[in-house]
Amino acid sequence: MKYIITGSLGNISLPITQNLLKAGHEVTVISSNPAKKEQIERLGAKAAIGSVRDAAFLESAFDGGDIAYLMIPSDFSLDNYAAFQIEVADKYLRAVQTSGITRIVLLSSVGAHLRKGAGPIDALGYLEEKLAAISGLHVKILRPSYFFNNLYSQISLIKNASIAGSNFGNTEEKLVLVDTDDIAKIATEQLLSPFTEAQTITYISSDERHPSEIAAVLGAAVGKEGTPWVTFSDEDSYNGMRQAGLNESFAGLYRDMGQALRNGKMQEDYWKNREEIKGTFKLEDFAKRFAAAYQA
Numbered sequence: 001m002k003y004i005i006t007g008s009l010g011n012i013s014l015p016i017t018q019n020l021l022k023a024g025h026e027v028t029v030i031s032s033n034p035a036k037k038e039q040i041e042r043l044g045a046k047a048a049i050g051s052v053r054d055a056a057f058l059e060s061a062f063d064g065g066d067i068a069y070l071m072i073p074s075d076f077s078l079d080n081y082a083a084f085q086i087e088v089a090d091k092y093l094r095a096v097q098t099s100g101i102t103r104i105v106l107l108s109s110v111g112a113h114l115r116k117g118a119g120p121i122d123a124l125g126y127l128e129e130k131l132a133a134i135s136g137l138h139v140k141i142l143r144p145s146y147f148f149n150n151l152y153s154q155i156s157l158i159k160n161a162s163i164a165g166s167n168f169g170n171t172e173e174k175l176v177l178v179d180t181d182d183i184a185k186i187a188t189e190q191l192l193s194p195f196t197e198a199q200t201i202t203y204i205s206s207d208e209r210h211p212s213e214i215a216a217v218l219g220a221a222v223g224k225e226g227t228p229w230v231t232f233s234d235e236d237s238y239n240g241m242r243q244a245g246l247n248e249s250f251a252g253l254y255r256d257m258g259q260a261l262r263n264g265k266m267q268e269d270y271w272k273n274r275e276e277i278k279g280t281f282k283l284e285d286f287a288k289r290f291a292a293a294y295q296a
Contacts, residue, residue: 001025001026001066001067002025002026002027002028002064002065002066002067003020003025003026003027003028003065003066003067003068003069003191004028004030004061004062004065004067004068004069004101005017005020005027005028005029005030005045005068005069006030006052006068006069006070006071006073006092007030007069007071007073007107008029008030008031008032008033008036008073009029009031009036009039009040010073011149011180011181011184012071012107012180012183012184012187013029013069013071014184015181015184015185015188016069016184016187016188016191017029017040017043017045018043019184019188019192020188020191020192021043021044021045023192026046027044027045027046028045028046028047028048028061028065029043029045029046029047029048030048030050030052030058030061031047031048031049032049032050032051032052032073033049034049036049037049048060048061052073052088052091052092053084053087053088053091054091055091055094055095058091058092058094058095059094059095059098059099061095062095062096062098062099062101063098063099064099065099065101066101066103067101067103067104067105067191067195068096068101068103068104068105069104069105069106069107069187069191070092070104070105070106070107070127071106071107072085072088072089072092072123072124072127073088076246076247076250078247078249079247079248079249080249081120081249081250081253082120082122082123082249082253085120085122085123085124085126086123086126089123089126089127089130090130092127093127093130093131093134096131096134096137097134102136102137102138102195103137103138103139103195104131104137104138104139104140105139105140105142105187105190105191106124106127106128106131106139106140106141106142107142107144107183107187108121108124108125108127108128108141108142108143109121109124109143109144109145110143110144110145110146110176110203110266110267110269110270111125111143111257111260111265111266111267112124112125112128112141112143113125113268113269114260114265114266115129117256117259117260117265118256118257118260118265118266119252119253119254119255119256119257119258119259119260120250120253120254120257121257121260121266128141132198132199137198138195138196138197138198138199139198139199139200140190140195140199140200140202141199141200141201141202142183142186142187142190142202142204143201143202143203143204143270144178144183144203144204144205145175145176145177145178145203145204145205145206145267145270146175146176146177146178146261147177147178147179147180148177148178148179148180148206148281148283148286148289149180151214151218151286151290152290152293153244154215154218154290155290155293155294156244158218158219158222158224158227158294159222159294162219162224162227163215163227163228163229163230164211164214164215164218164219164227164228164229164230165211165215165228165229165230165231165232166211166231166232166237166258167231167232167233167234167236167237167255167258167259167262168211168231168258168259168261168262169210169211169212169229169231169261169262170231170262171262171264172210173210173261173264173267174208174209174210175208175209175210175211175214175261176205176207176208176267176270177205177206177207177208177209177214177283177286178204178205178206178207178279179206179279179281179285179286181279181281182204182206182278182279182280182281183204183279185279186202186204186278186279190202201273202278203270203273203274203275203278204278204279205270205277205278205279206277206278206279206280206281206282207277207279207281207282207283208277209283211229211231212228212229213283214229214283215227215228215229217283217284217287218287218290220287221287221288221290221291221294222290222291222294222295231262234255234258234259237254237255237258238251238252238255241254241255
């Protein structure tokens with residue numbers, strides 16, 4: 001099988017690539033960074049270096065592929081990330097159709113079922129919908145939950161104000177968490193297993209913990225026992241993210257995602273269709289990484 005992997009050699013795409021190569025498959029890794037070419041080739045994969053905003057490049061990279069793994073990259077330098085997401089989604093759709101690829105694994109997210117109202121996840125819902133409309137396409141949709149890595153943003157709050165928080169967390173609902181290694185494991189399994197249905201949706205989670213518990217565990221890991229979780233207003237959350245260096249686009253999108261978590265809409269389909277926690281990485285495991293980053 002020939003696999004097309006987007007996402008360069010990121011935290012998820014790298015282990016996926018390694019797993020597919022170990023299984024004896026041909027892998028092409030798409031990256032916008034020319035410096036990644038040598039590393040990709042050392043792994044035994046083919047490097048396709050170019051921009052995901054370049055339709056002709058994507059069509060060429062996808063040509064001859066059997067299965068494509070799609071993810072929309074993040075770029076915090078962009079002034080309008082939402083527009084970039086839709087642009088890349090449309091370029092992926094065109095490349096899929098012109099290449100003749102009939103099997104896709106899409107990295108989407110919890111909250112994509114909403115289609116609108118979940119900030120940076122809205123474009124993933126858009127891509128889900130558009131892929132579903134392509135006749136003859138088999139699509140496996142992966143919907144991981146809130147990344148543990150997002151919690152690194154709490155370092156400054158805990159260090160400087162002895163609190164953790166965001167514009168959600170003031171209800172009884174737990175926050176569903178996931179580690180990138182657990183995502184990569186499930187994604188590999190999905191890529192290697194047969195494609196028999198037009199569309200499947202798989203939720204991926206590693207842990208389920210209330211924000212107040214998250215604050216307590218992370219606080220204890222850095223020597224600040226009893227760290228509380230504080231629920232901010234949307235305005236304060238947005239302003240805090242702007243002061244931390246996020247541009248207007250990202251601060252607005254993450255504010256909107258927090259709103260969707262607070263009102264219960266973002267995770268509602270996860271709870272409705274929840275089967276079992278698929279990952280093994282827990283909050284206490286992440287707390288060790290968090291403490292190391294905090295000290296650094």
